[in-house]
Amino acid sequence: MITGLSAFPLTPIAGxxxxxxxxxxxxxxxLVTAGVDWIAPLGSTGSYAYLRPDERARVTRLxxxxxxxxxxxxxxxxxxxxxxxxxxxxxxTAGASALLLAPVSxxxxxxxxxxxxxxxxxxxxSVPVVVYDNPGTTHFVFTDELYQAVGRLPRIASIKIPxxxxxxxxxxxxxxxxxxxxxxxxxxxxxxxxxxGCDGWYTAxxxxxxxxxxxxxxxxxAGDHATALTESDRLKxxxxxxxxxxxxxxxLATIAEHLALVTAPCLPTPLRGLTDAARTEVxxxxxxxNLAK
Amino acid sequence: MITGLSAFPLTPIAGxxxxxxxxxxxxxxxLVTAGVDWIAPLGSTGSYAYLRPDERARVTRLxxxxxxxxxxxxxxxxxxxxxxxxxxxxxxTAGASALLLAPVSxxxxxxxxxxxxxxxxxxxxSVPVVVYDNPGTTHFVFTDELYQAVGRLPRIASIKIPxxxxxxxxxxxxxxxxxxxxxxxxxxxxxxxxxxGCDGWYTAxxxxxxxxxxxxxxxxxAGDHATALTESDRLKxxxxxxxxxxxxxxxLATIAEHLALVTAPCLPTPLRGLTDAARTEVxxxxxxxNLAK
Numbered sequence: 120m121i122t123g124l125s126a127f128p129l130t131p132i133a134g135x136x137x138x139x140x141x142x143x144x145x146x147x148x149x150l151v152t153a154g155v156d157w158i159a160p161l162g163s164t165g166s167y168a169y170l171r172p173d174e175r176a177r178v179t180r181l182x183x184x185x186x187x188x189x190x191x192x193x194x195x196x197x198x199x200x201x202x203x204x205x206x207x208x209x210x211x212t213a214g215a216s217a218l219l220l221a222p223v224s225x226x227x228x229x230x231x232x233x234x235x236x237x238x239x240x241x242x243x244x245s246v247p248v249v250v251y252d253n254p255g256t257t258h259f260v261f262t263d264e265l266y267q268a269v270g271r272l273p274r275i276a277s278i279k280i281p282x283x284x285x286x287x288x289x290x291x292x293x294x295x296x297x298x299x300x301x302x303x304x305x306x307x308x309x310x311x312x313x314x315x316g317c318d319g320w321y322t323a324x325x326x327x328x329x330x331x332x333x334x335x336x337x338x339x340x341a342g343d344h345a346t347a348l349t350e351s352d353r354l355k356x357x358x359x360x361x362x363x364x365x366x367x368x369x370x371l372a373t374i375a376e377h378l379a380l381v382t383a384p385c386l387p388t389p390l391r392g393l394t395d396a397a398r399t400e401v402x403x404x405x406x407x408x409n410l411a412k
Numbered sequence: 413m414i415t416g417l418s419a420f421p422l423t424p425i426a427g428x429x430x431x432x433x434x435x436x437x438x439x440x441x442x443l444v445t446a447g448v449d450w451i452a453p454l455g456s457t458g459s460y461a462y463l464r465p466d467e468r469a470r471v472t473r474l475x476x477x478x479x480x481x482x483x484x485x486x487x488x489x490x491x492x493x494x495x496x497x498x499x500x501x502x503x504x505t506a507g508a509s510a511l512l513l514a515p516v517s518x519x520x521x522x523x524x525x526x527x528x529x530x531x532x533x534x535x536x537x538s539v540p541v542v543v544y545d546n547p548g549t550t551h552f553v554f555t556d557e558l559y560q561a562v563g564r565l566p567r568i569a570s571i572k573i574p575x576x577x578x579x580x581x582x583x584x585x586x587x588x589x590x591x592x593x594x595x596x597x598x599x600x601x602x603x604x605x606x607x608x609g610c611d612g613w614y615t616a617x618x619x620x621x622x623x624x625x626x627x628x629x630x631x632x633x634a635g636d637h638a639t640a641l642t643e644s645d646r647l648k649x650x651x652x653x654x655x656x657x658x659x660x661x662x663x664l665a666t667i668a669e670h671l672a673l674v675t676a677p678c679l680p681t682p683l684r685g686l687t688d689a690a691r692t693e694v695x696x697x698x699x700x701x702n703l704a705k
Contacts, residue, residue, distance in 0.1 A: 163518070225461035225549050390519055
């Protein structure tokens with residue numbers, strides 16, 4: 120069962136365009152020290168869509184080697200089924216304990232296309248697969264019928280649902296076999312999603328700042344909803360920054376750079392870091408929230 | 413100057429997932445026979461977003477070899493600037509006369525990201541670059557300010573604008589240097605766009621059915637707007653099919669399969685062909701319009 124806190128680290132890019140392996144290992148070790156439940160490299164935050172297959176295999180190997188036994192879940196998304204199958208094989212060879220698959224699109228996908236993708240992939244793999252529903256990057260919207268159909272495929276172990284969908288966790292659970300867990304994403308919805316009954320939190324903020332994300336997760340797991348909501352409310356300035364910058368990746372890159380976990384700029388171009396004014400604001404908020412450590 | 417009819421052929425995929433080179437050459441030769449102005453492999457219709465760099469280089473070489481001197485424009489889009497630069501180099505080495513670049517996204521892009529992409533690419537290349545504005549696949553919307561800024565970069569030769577924007581061709585032209593041409597895309601808007609003053613038509617339908625697309629283009633070029641509009645109106649059932657199937661690629665694949673130009677299924681998975689019922693409808697319309705030849 121895939122439950123608890125799955126933390127998505129950045130994949131820092133060095134000045135020459137290669138993966139900054141030393142910094143990446145540092146990010147993984149930070150998650151080990153904090154005690155997350157899953158380490159999830161090569162999610163959206165881990166820039167999987169910007170890396171070559173050989174780089175993705177190497178990042179997976181590094182994560183597994185430095186995870187100290189914490190299971191590693193790896194993003195295998197690509198526009199084409201052929202490439203997804205190859206990435207799945209590479210990830211399994213590198214020691215991944217689970218695979219995360221989003222319906223990455225260029226031409227708009229139909230529900231039949233997406234079902235076929237999950238059918239083709241789950242037929243070939245031997246480890247659990249997490250369905251990655253992220254319309255902000257894939258531009259694909261799952262229907263309940265598709266959740267249900269995909270949820271019945273072998274090896275489907277969990278669905279990473281968008282934040283807003285966590286309000287419907289009860290309804291969604293009715294559609295799925297009992298062994299398929301539901302995990303909330305969209306960091307602003309983490310506490311609410313867990314309290315609403317999600318089994319886990321797929322968290323980008325937790326990949327760079329694991330401590331507050333673990334505070335929220337462990338509080339809900341202990342039945343202490345008040346502490347979880349208080350911590351999530353305290354972090355609201357961070358959620359607001361994510362919303363204002365079209366997602367969390369640019370803000371988290373700035374935070375990782377400020378904490379000297381990575382070297383600036385750490386995002387793959389054409390993605391640019393934040394402007395100087397936005398960076399100043401991020402750092403001010405970070406310090407005000409006592410997260411600058 | 414990039415003007416006239418730029419025809420975008422499919423890149424047919426064989427049963428084993430490789431490019432069906434024989435069928436692709438046949439599609440290129442069909443465009444040569446028809447007498448298009450530009451041959452544009454590896455556009456959205458040519459599935460560039462689904463092919464490996466080595467396949468894209470090979471497809472470009474084949475197109476140039478079989479183009480009989482007609483200039484070849486090649487799609488070099490990718491999520492990452494590093495890959496775009498490599499694809500640009502490969503395309504130039506293979507003999508491309510122009511490069512077509514869309515701001516392909518995974519993380520939502522900012523205007524600064526997109527300007528930076530065009531700046532980084534135009535700095536490195538030696539052939540003309542066509543800006544490919546296709547929000548249906550890139551999910552990026554160009555502003556007039558960005559058109560203007562990108563249009564001033566060296567080697568920018570043309571902008572492929574969405575169909576609806578062709579109503580504003582006069583306004584857009586004011587923003588751009590005189591040597592930057594405007595080409596309409598969205599096949600339903602071809603005739604109207606050319607009549608409104610676009611210098612060219614970037615056409616998907618013309619990549620598979622060049623004759624009616626040339627009828628429209630040559631009529632407008634000769635000042636015979638009535639003939640162009642009549643032919644475009646006659647093809648309306650085709651435009652309606654494109655709209656109903658989320659774009660033209662699945663319908664054009666069905667047409668190419670029916671005409672035995674390619675072997676079914678010819679699209680890269682996860683993209684599926686049309687259902688049997690939709691295929692029957694496409695073929696009926698094709699025959700009714702006298703295009704089944």
